[in-house]
Amino acid sequence: xRPELNESVEAQSLAEQGMQxxxxxxxxxxxxxxxxxxxxxxxxxxxxxxxxxxxxxxSLLVWWLLSEVIKAPLWEKVPGPVAVASEWFSRHPTFGxxxxxxxxxxxxxxxxxxxxxxxxxxxxxxVPLGLFMGWSxxxxxxxxxVFETLRPIPMLSWVPLAILxxxxxxxxxxxxxxxxxxxxxxxxxxxxxxxxxxVYFRAARCLGSSQRQIFFRIILPGALPFIFTGxxxxxxxxxxxxxxxxxxxxxxxxxxxxxxxxxxxxxxVLVIAMITLGFLGWFSSALVRLAGRRLMxxxxxxxx
Amino acid sequence: MSAPPxxxxxxxxxxxxxxxxxxxxxxxGCIAIIAVLVLWEAGSVLxxxxxxxxxxxxxxxxxxxxAVFDPAYYVSWKDSFMxxxxxxxxxxxxxIPLGLFMGTSxxxxELTLPVFEVLRPIPPLAWVPASAIFWPDVxxxxxxxxxxxxxxxxxxxxxxxxxxxxxxxxxxxxxxGASRRDVFWRIVLPATLPSILVGMTVGxxxxxxxxxxxxxxASRSGLGFLTWRSYVTFxxxxxxxxxxxxxxxxxxxxxxxxxxxxxxxPWLKTN
Amino acid sequence: xxxxxxxxxxxxxxxxxxxxxxATTGKxxxxxxxxxxxxxxxxxxxxxxxxxxxxxxxxxxxVGPSGCGKTTLLNAIAGFHGVTSGEIYLxxxxxxxxxxxxxxxxxxxxxxxxxxxxxxxxxxxxVIYGPVVQGKMTRPEAREAGHEMLLQMGLSGISHSYPxxxxxxxxxxxxxxxxxxxxxxxxxxxxxxxxxxxxxKTVVQKYLLDVYDASNKTVFFITxxxxxxxxxxxxxxxxxxxxxxxxxxxxxxxxxxRDFRVLSSEIYRDxxxxxxxxxxxxxxxxxxxxxxxxx
Numbered sequence: 001x002r003p004e005l006n007e008s009v010e011a012q013s014l015a016e017q018g019m020q021x022x023x024x025x026x027x028x029x030x031x032x033x034x035x036x037x038x039x040x041x042x043x044x045x046x047x048x049x050x051x052x053x054x055x056x057x058x059s060l061l062v063w064w065l066l067s068e069v070i071k072a073p074l075w076e077k078v079p080g081p082v083a084v085a086s087e088w089f090s091r092h093p094t095f096g097x098x099x100x101x102x103x104x105x106x107x108x109x110x111x112x113x114x115x116x117x118x119x120x121x122x123x124x125x126x127v128p129l130g131l132f133m134g135w136s137x138x139x140x141x142x143x144x145x146v147f148e149t150l151r152p153i154p155m156l157s158w159v160p161l162a163i164l165x166x167x168x169x170x171x172x173x174x175x176x177x178x179x180x181x182x183x184x185x186x187x188x189x190x191x192x193x194x195x196x197x198x199v200y201f202r203a204a205r206c207l208g209s210s211q212r213q214i215f216f217r218i219i220l221p222g223a224l225p226f227i228f229t230g231x232x233x234x235x236x237x238x239x240x241x242x243x244x245x246x247x248x249x250x251x252x253x254x255x256x257x258x259x260x261x262x263x264x265x266x267x268x269v270l271v272i273a274m275i276t277l278g279f280l281g282w283f284s285s286a287l288v289r290l291a292g293r294r295l296m297x298x299x300x301x302x303x304x
Numbered sequence: 305m306s307a308p309p310x311x312x313x314x315x316x317x318x319x320x321x322x323x324x325x326x327x328x329x330x331x332x333g334c335i336a337i338i339a340v341l342v343l344w345e346a347g348s349v350l351x352x353x354x355x356x357x358x359x360x361x362x363x364x365x366x367x368x369x370x371a372v373f374d375p376a377y378y379v380s381w382k383d384s385f386m387x388x389x390x391x392x393x394x395x396x397x398x399x400i401p402l403g404l405f406m407g408t409s410x411x412x413x414e415l416t417l418p419v420f421e422v423l424r425p426i427p428p429l430a431w432v433p434a435s436a437i438f439w440p441d442v443x444x445x446x447x448x449x450x451x452x453x454x455x456x457x458x459x460x461x462x463x464x465x466x467x468x469x470x471x472x473x474x475x476x477x478x479x480x481g482a483s484r485r486d487v488f489w490r491i492v493l494p495a496t497l498p499s500i501l502v503g504m505t506v507g508x509x510x511x512x513x514x515x516x517x518x519x520x521x522a523s524r525s526g527l528g529f530l531t532w533r534s535y536v537t538f539x540x541x542x543x544x545x546x547x548x549x550x551x552x553x554x555x556x557x558x559x560x561x562x563x564x565x566x567x568x569x570p571w572l573k574t575n
Numbered sequence: 576x577x578x579x580x581x582x583x584x585x586x587x588x589x590x591x592x593x594x595x596x597x598a599t600t601g602k603x604x605x606x607x608x609x610x611x612x613x614x615x616x617x618x619x620x621x622x623x624x625x626x627x628x629x630x631x632x633x634x635x636x637x638v639g640p641s642g643c644g645k646t647t648l649l650n651a652i653a654g655f656h657g658v659t660s661g662e663i664y665l666x667x668x669x670x671x672x673x674x675x676x677x678x679x680x681x682x683x684x685x686x687x688x689x690x691x692x693x694x695x696x697x698x699x700x701x702v703i704y705g706p707v708v709q710g711k712m713t714r715p716e717a718r719e720a721g722h723e724m725l726l727q728m729g730l731s732g733i734s735h736s737y738p739x740x741x742x743x744x745x746x747x748x749x750x751x752x753x754x755x756x757x758x759x760x761x762x763x764x765x766x767x768x769x770x771x772x773x774x775x776k777t778v779v780q781k782y783l784l785d786v787y788d789a790s791n792k793t794v795f796f797i798t799x800x801x802x803x804x805x806x807x808x809x810x811x812x813x814x815x816x817x818x819x820x821x822x823x824x825x826x827x828x829x830x831x832x833r834d835f836r837v838l839s840s841e842i843y844r845d846x847x848x849x850x851x852x853x854x855x856x857x858x859x860x861x862x863x864x865x866x867x868x869x870x
Contacts (some may be wrong), residue, residue, distance in 0.1 A: 059419050066305075069379070077437045146334030146340050152558070153551035154509070156429075156517040157528065160535035160543045162508065165357045239426040240510075244517040255430065259521070262433030270437075273340035274430045281425035475655055476691035480757065481681040481709035490708070494695035571695045571737040 048085070079267040084275075087268040095266040097257075097273075108276060110252040114170075114245075115238045115284070118177035122234060126185030126188075127227055134193025135219055147186070155180040156244045163249055173245035175251075180241035181234035188230025192223030228292035235288050239281045254280075313448060327477035359541040366542035368548075376524060377549075379529070384526040384553060387443075391450025392508060399520050406459070407466025408492055420459055427518045428453035428514045433520055453506035453514040463507070465499020498572070501565040508561055512554040527553065594685040600666055601631040601760040601793030602785075603652065607688040608661035609646050609818075621647040623818035625661070629810075632791045636808030638854055640861035644796045644819025649763050652795065654679035665760065665797055681705055685763040689770070690746050692738040696733065697761065698749050699725065699734040705757040721756065728752045728786075744775040748782055755786065761793045779805060781834065788832050801850050805843060816861040823853045 043049055060081055068080030087093045091261050098104060125267045133140040158179055163171035196218065204218050247257025254273045261269035315526050345362060347355025359367075371377040404502065405412045431452055435445035469492060477491045519528025531546030578641075610622040622644040629635045637645050651658050652670065654677050658807060661670040670677050679685075692701050702724060703717035712720060725731045730748060733741050738749070747767055754762055764783075768776045787794055798804055804811045805827055813823040827846060829837055837843055 048414045049409065050409060055415040055419050058415075074438055076442070078434075089330040098429045115469040137329075141332035142336040145519065150336060152548050152555040154513040154516050154554055156513045156520075157531055157547045157550045159520065160462060160531055161306075161358065161547065162536065164543070165354055166358075186545050199318035225565055236425075239425075240429065240513070243427040244493070244513075244520075247432070248517070258430055258433055267437060270433055274426050274434065276428050278423070281427065285425070297375065456852065470691075472689065472691040473689045473693060475679065475688060476693075477686065477704070477708070478679040479653060479681070479683070479685045480705040480753070482704075483708065486708040490696075490704070490836070494693070497695070569695070571739060 005151050027211045030284050047243075057116050068231065077267065079160055079271050084268045085287060086270045095261075095269050097261075097266070097269045104272075107252055107254050107273070108280070111242060111246070111254045111277075112280065112301070114253065115175055115235075115242055116176055118174050118242070119235055119238050121174075122178050122181035122238070123231065126230075126234075127189050130189025130227075130230075131188040131193060131215070131219055131223065133190045134223065140190075144190075149184055159245060159248050162245075169249045169251060173250050174277050175243070176245040177238050177242045180237035184234040184237055185227070185230045188226050188233065192226025192230075193219055195226060197220035199263075203259050221267055223294075224296055226298070228288065231288050235284050236281065239277065239284070269285075308491060310420050318324065323424040350567045356499030359544055363541040364544045364548075367539070367545045371542070371545050371549075380525065380527045380530045381549070381553065384515055384519065384528065386549075387447055387450055387519075388508075388511050388557065391515070392453045392454050392511050393459055394447075395454035395507065395511075396504070398504075399455050400462065403459045403462025403500075404488075404492065404496065405505075407463045407496065408488065413463065417463065420456065424456045424460065428456075428510060429517050429521075432518050436522060442522050442524075446515065446523055449475050450511050450515050453510035454504075457510055458500070458503040461499045462496060465496040465502075469495045495570075497569055501561065501569070504561050505558060506567075509554065512557070514549065516550055597604070600631055602631040602664075602748050603627075603635075603666040603761065603795065604662075604667075605629075605652075606662050606664070608632070608648070608651065608663060609659045610651060610656075611659040617824050621816040622651075622658075623813075623820055624819050627638065627812055627821050627824075628793065629793060630761055630792055631666075632795045634787055634796065634807060634809045636796045636798060636804040636811045637814060638797075638801060638804045638811060638817050638850065639819065639822075639855070640858045641799065642719050643814045643816050643857070643861065645814060646765055648819065649685070649765050649795060649797055652761070653685050653763055659712030660766065668730065681709060681757040682760045684756055684757055684759040684761075685765060686747070686767045688766045690738075690743075690744055690750055690767075692737050692750055692753070697735050697737055698730065700742070701738070701749060702753045702756050704733075704753065707759075708858055722755050724752055728755075742775070743771055744779050746838075747771070747779050751783060751786060755790065761795060764794065764796045766797050766799070768798075768800075776803075783807065784831075784833060799854075801847060801854060802838070805829075805850060806837060811846075811850060813850065813857070816857050816864065824858065825849055825853070 004219040009241070013295075066075045067078045067083055071109050082217050087095060088098050096103060113194045129143070133143055148274050155176060157170070163169065163177045166172045166175055188239060200218050200222060201214065204214050209217065242253070243255035247259045250256040257273040258270055261267065261273065310536060314316075329397050340360055343358055344355070345357065346352070347358060348360035348363075375564045406416055428449055431449050432445070435452075436442065439445040473491050473495060474487060477487050482490065514574035515526065516531070518527035519526040520532040527546055527550045531543055531550070534540065534546060579693065582648060607669065608622055608625045608743075609620070612619040612803075625644075625648065626636075629863055636650070639645055647656075650656055654671070657671050657676040658673060660673055663670045665683065668677055692698075693704070696704065699718065699721050703712075703714075703721040706712040706715060706717045706720065721831050722731065722734065728748060728751075730745070730752060733745060733749075733855060738746055741749070751762075752769070761791050766782055768779055780803060796804075796807060808827050810826040812821050813825070814820065817823045829840070829842060829846075
């Protein structure tokens with residue numbers, strides 16, 4: 001408790017004292033090499049990176065000991081890190097799945113392509129829908145209740161119906177992935193519009209904006225922070241639903257690979273696919289975050 | 305003492321209903337929902353693209369009526385709820401203390417949080433087969449996956465909440481002579497409560513998704529299995545019955561959490 | 576309790592000064608204090624060679640431009656962080672130096688800029704927080720004492736409300752009550768009335784003056800509202816821009832108890848001119864340095 005208290009207290013003082021530094025930095029580009037370097041230097045001076053390393057290596061070690069050395073109860077069948085790595089990085093993998101095989105990349109590509117289609121569709125439909133709902137009360141009155149009625153149904157329970165609705169399994173997997181992303185995007189966009197301070201609308205009207213201009217110059221940028229929060233969530237849901245869709249109904253793709261590896265008792269492949277999925281999920285949400293920062297310079301400056 | 309007398313609560317509810325009836329939005333909402341229902345029925349009658357593949361409203365209603373009188377239907381409810389209950393409760397019991405511990409102790413956090421960050425992006429469902437390898441029976445592995453779904457969400461929310469406590473409150477408490485214990489129980493815990501509830505709300509959603517999919521993939525019972533079996537056995541209207549049931553079940557669970565939240569955090573009621 | 580006269584005094588009409596014995600505790604000595612921060616490699620000298628002596632029972636007001644280190648100094652007295660050089664004493668006991676830091680405690684209670692009433696506790700629970708966590712009273716005893724305190728402070732009507740349900744002026748009064756409940760040696764107020772509308776502010780200021788007159792606690796008050804400084808303070812200390820130092824000390828020889836007639840008096844206007852002159856120069860420097868107003 002004690003170190004934490006000091007830390008939080010320091011954080012506040014830091015914010016107070018950092019103000020002057022911030023005002024000097026304002027003219028500089030938001031992320032210069034010098035700043036990055038000083039940040040890295042600062043981070044290396046704290047305990048965080050070392051403890052993180054210990055934590056991660058420690059968990060790997062525990063995994064290895066339990067599954068491959070001790071072979072503890074319950075862990076007998078679990079593939080250990082050595083087994084996984086020797087498959088993953090082998091030129092001649094036992095189960096045909098490593099960084100040197102084309103199959104591996106084909107599955108990755110399939111999954112990414114599905115997420116990309118579904119996510120793009122959800123964004124293209126969800127963002128305007130959310131904006132319109134926030135913009136026009138009448139439209140919201142009609143559409144929002146329908147939305148709220150459908151929303152409690154977990155996305156994954158759509159899988160069988162989706163298979164019925166669309167010809168071919170590909171479309172139904174994409175549809176389920178799309179659903180996951182769509183609700184999060186739309187709702188957050190709506191929330192974003194509703195979070196905009198009334199004062200900005202009045203100011204814009206005083207300055208002579210038309211409805212159209214208000215839509216593009218107040219509503220859109222004003223809702224942007226929430227939209228990106230929504231996109232962050234929605235890309236996560238996309239992967240979540242994709243895995244289910246591929247496991248149940250898919251051909252190819254990482255979710256399918258996981259299921260297939262399980263059925264054919266190729267356990268190391270299962271872990272490879274899980275880790276790959278985790279990495280792709282993290283990477284795609286980092287991309288969304290980066291795009292958000294690029295589009296919302298004013299927020300970055302405020303925080304810096 | 306601070307609670308208003310019961311009568312006024314009823315009165316305010318009546319007022320709320322009266323206001324709802326006067327509001328144009330209520331009627332618009334009803335119209336829209338009815339329109340969707342009509343479209344749904346018309347879809348299969350008129351053979352509209354895509355919509356015609358969905359079992360019609362009337363056939364779904366018939367199936368629903370059959371299901372309501374079928375004891376097996378309720379067994380599905382019970383099985384799914386049992387899994388949710390076990391997995392979610394386990395996540396709460398382990399996740400809340402661990403999250404608070406990680407939020408308040410810097411070194412523990414720096415040691416363990418990266419591990420969570422690395423594991424978190426792996427979708428909970430991807431754990432289903434791994435969990436099936438690990439646990440000796442299917443039931444355990446479904447519950448474990450349900451637990452995982454809520455667990456990560458809870459931990460990350462609680463750590464975030466505990467870290468973003470306004471330093472003023474801790475300073476004020478220390479200034480008033482609070483010990484470390486007091487700061488934890490009287491400041492950190494109530495201040496983190498909203499984040500815990502957010503974690504629970506999101507977590508229960510993930511739980512239902514996970515349970516449904518896990519039941520479809522691996523289990524022989526529950527609402528998810530009911531839905532999947534209906535597909536496999538070509539009783540398509542039952543698919544929709546299953547979906548609606550899952551929706552209602554999810555709604556009930558998140559409603560319980562909402563009520564719990566209002567009970568636990570009376571200071572938030574005004575805003 | 577010390578505040579027993581408060582209610583009578585709170586009527587608004589100025590009676591003769593209540594008979595309170597001279598304060599004997601709460602003397603603060605700040606000797607040659609320097610405070611340096613080093614966040615992320617940015618070297619910030621917040622306070623430098625700062626010295627001041629505050630006699631027991633004085634209403635001391637610190638004014639200065641934003642970010643001049645006022646709050647830093649207050650935090651050091653409160654025990655939230657240490658000093659880099661120099662010493663701070665409370666009643667000739669060392670509070671902090673470059674080697675020593677004393678944990679925050681109920682003898683020096685802080686009222687924060689934006690208020691720090693615990694939103695999850697009712698007004699009464701907030702007020703009795705100190706005695707309960709210090710183990711000075713049992714809960715029922717504390718509740719009784721808390722009710723008594725709220726009654727004396729004219730706040731008994733809201734004892735079961737949550738802070739979010741009462742006005743900002745009321746919140747400040749509750750926070751002062753929460754501090755007084757602990758009978759502290761020193762009250763540390765960090766721009767407590769900032770962001771309050773002018774009318775509410777005058778009410779709460781008068782309220783604070785009444786509490787002060789009735790209790791004779793040492794008050795360490797930070798503000799950048801100059802009128803407030805003169806109206807409330809016995810002495811006004813003007814600080815320079817960062818690194819903060821005491822630039823000027825102004826004695827406010829306006830008799831207590833004070834009320835709003837003070838604001839239109841000759842002596843008040845002269846003092847105000849004096850303070851403005853001292854502060855303006857520093858404010859300009861700070862402004863030109865590109866300092867941003869802190870919200």
